[in-house]
Amino acid sequence: MSNHQRLDDGMRWRILWRLEAGHSQVEICREFSLTPSAVCNLWNNLWKQFQDTGSIERKPGQGRPRATTAIEDRYLSIKARRNRSATAFQLSRDFYAATGTRVSRVTVSKRLHETGLFTRRTAVCVPLTSTNRRVRLAWCREYRDWSMDQWATVFFIHEPRFSLNTDSRRTFIWREPGTRYLPSNAPKSAIIAEGV
Secondary structure, X not given: OOOOOOOOHXXXXXXXXXXXXXXXXXXXXXXXXXXXXXXXXXXXXXXXXXXXXXOOOOOOOOOOOOOOOHHHHHHHHHHHHHOOOOOHHHHHHHHHHHHOOOOOHHHHHHHHHHOOOEEEXXXXXXXXXXXXXXXXXXXXXXXXXXXXXXXXXXXXOOOOOOOOOOOOXXXXXXXXXXXXXXXXXXXXXXXXXXXX
């Protein structure tokens, strides 16, 4: 057993009992496959803890308390699912307005990651459904015999994406892995284009 491996309470009691019964640290090291320093630390810490509390149960982890409760985590998840394009900063601001608890955007991201939501770029297009394919094929068949003069009267709109800044300003959304092409994760412009 390595020193980093946690000892269960039963083993801790057995080690403490053997130490108190007068067994040497070397014997205990061999029996439990521990290093002498681990047994020495156990003896010092366990005995002091037993003297203070009457128990050797492991204390709950110390550290900074969690900033949000389980209910608040669920609120963040619901808010992100309703507005998938909201940034972590916006969600943090909305969370403060709703609960009065101030959390950072990093905390918001961590809580959403725990619920399975990650920021991803939106899909460029939504896969065509069988209905979309039928409608498009019918449109192509209807206008396939048009002359060049007839097509010259049609105004095609093509809006390429470009940016003068180094930041591409791409839209990111909160979504679960493997759900890229779900309609709920598609940008509004793609949904409108598919409906035409």
